[in-house]
Amino acid sequence: MIKKIYFILIVFLYFSPSQANVTNTLLLNSSILGKENLEITATPLSDKNQIKNLKLDIQKNKEYLININPKLVRNNKNRPPKTKFKGGAEEIYDEYANSVVFIGNKKKGGAGSGFVINHKGKKIITNWHVIEGAKKVRVWLKPKNLVDERYMIGKNESYIANVIKVDREKDLALLDISGLPSNIKPVVFGNFDDLKVGETVFAIGHPGELIWSFNSGMVSQIRRNYKWEYRDSYHLANVIQTQTPINPGNSGGPLFDKNKKLVGVNTFTTEGENLNFAVAVNDLTDFLKKPEKKIKENKYIKKKDKGPTWITKKKKGSKKNSIDIKFPNAIKRDSDKNGITDIWFIDENKNGKIDTAAIDINEDGIIETVAFDANENGNFEIFLFDDDLDGNADRAEIDEDDNGTSDIMAYDYDQDGKWDKYKDIS
Secondary structure (H helix, E strand, O other), X not given: OHHHHHHHHHHHHHHOHHHOOHXXXXXXXXXXXXXXXXXXXXXXXXXXXXXXXXXHHHHHHHHHHHHHOHHHOOOOOOOOOOOOOOOOXXXXXXXXXXXXXXXXXXXXXXXXXEEEEEOOOEEEEEOHXXXXXXXXXXXXXXXXXXXXXXXXXXXXXXEEEEEEEEEOOOOEEEEEOOOOOXXXXXXXXXXXXXXXXXXXXXEEEOOOOOOOEEEEEEEEEEEEEEEEEOOOOEEEEEEEEEOOOOOOOOOOOEEEOOOOOEEEEEEEEOOOOOOEEEEEHHHHHHHHHOOOOOOOOOOOXXXXXXXXXXXXXXXXXXXXXXXXXXXXXXXXXXXXXXXOOOEEEEOOOOOOOOOEEEEOOOOOOOOOEEEEOOOOOOOOOEEEEOOOOOOEOOEEEEOOOOOOOOOEEEEOOOOOOOOOEEEEOO
């Protein structure tokens, strides 16, 4: 739902009634296209027949839903407007607590935090010093009973994560993990350059034995090219100085801004009161762009024999993404203005109106959401989501009355192309 809200805000920006001719203007004006330094994965969005079939499949299910449950089709004339975003720190924890993991390093005999990102499938980010000396570490997800560290380790199963890349200088590490539940949501990256002194930021981590603690504090200062050291290692990175309480066990956990976006990786403290530091998210982005060790088995974006597979792995040696090749007139958008294209508006039937859109929220080369505007009125009525990042749409949201707010959620649990469950979310 949050992805959809985020996306709708962007869509409204370009398709409001006061900008009725904006699509034609954008299609014709190539000077508005921003810099691109991202190659997205090849996607059957370039296959018109598949897009047509997906639309028909969604439409059939809409008709079926209307027939079997008329109560879901409501008269919205007297319905009060819905609040699309309530705000508040509690929403940050509710949305991303399950994205934070507990990491145990047997080699070092220590523990720390980490969080799930979308980087060629679901991966985990943490600090280098959390996994120092280990090739594999144990990872625990948030348990139902938040007692303490010992209780969790003794009562809950763990995952094995492989260390696939480290940057000792920036104190960052990337872990590969498989088998995570589909409801584990990757964090959304923000921009370090937009952060301001005095802004409130939020941390989730495991200080001491107090697992999944949630803290907040003010940004005290932004320090670029900051040097620090541990007992036997020296480090350099852009960091955020914050009053958010950070203690042993918080290392490697996420630091969020008020917009629920990742702005840093909680890393270290210094002597004194409220002197805590997080490595900037921009340094993390640079770290992810660097080459990593090869993984023997591709455990992400598995191709299904059946079902609406709409994301595939990027072809080896490909220098241009398939949307650029198949849809040369697609309107590219860099929504957060960081030089990376994250939205593509497509005029599939070439009539001068946008009817399809794709979004790469995390800017990691994978499109997580595809939207369709069947009547080309500027409001996207159908959204397909790949929540588990395996290359298949497993959830859909439908704006039945075309008023800009989702009314129906559909689920395809076994990903066979048939919707298994419908839910009224109006």
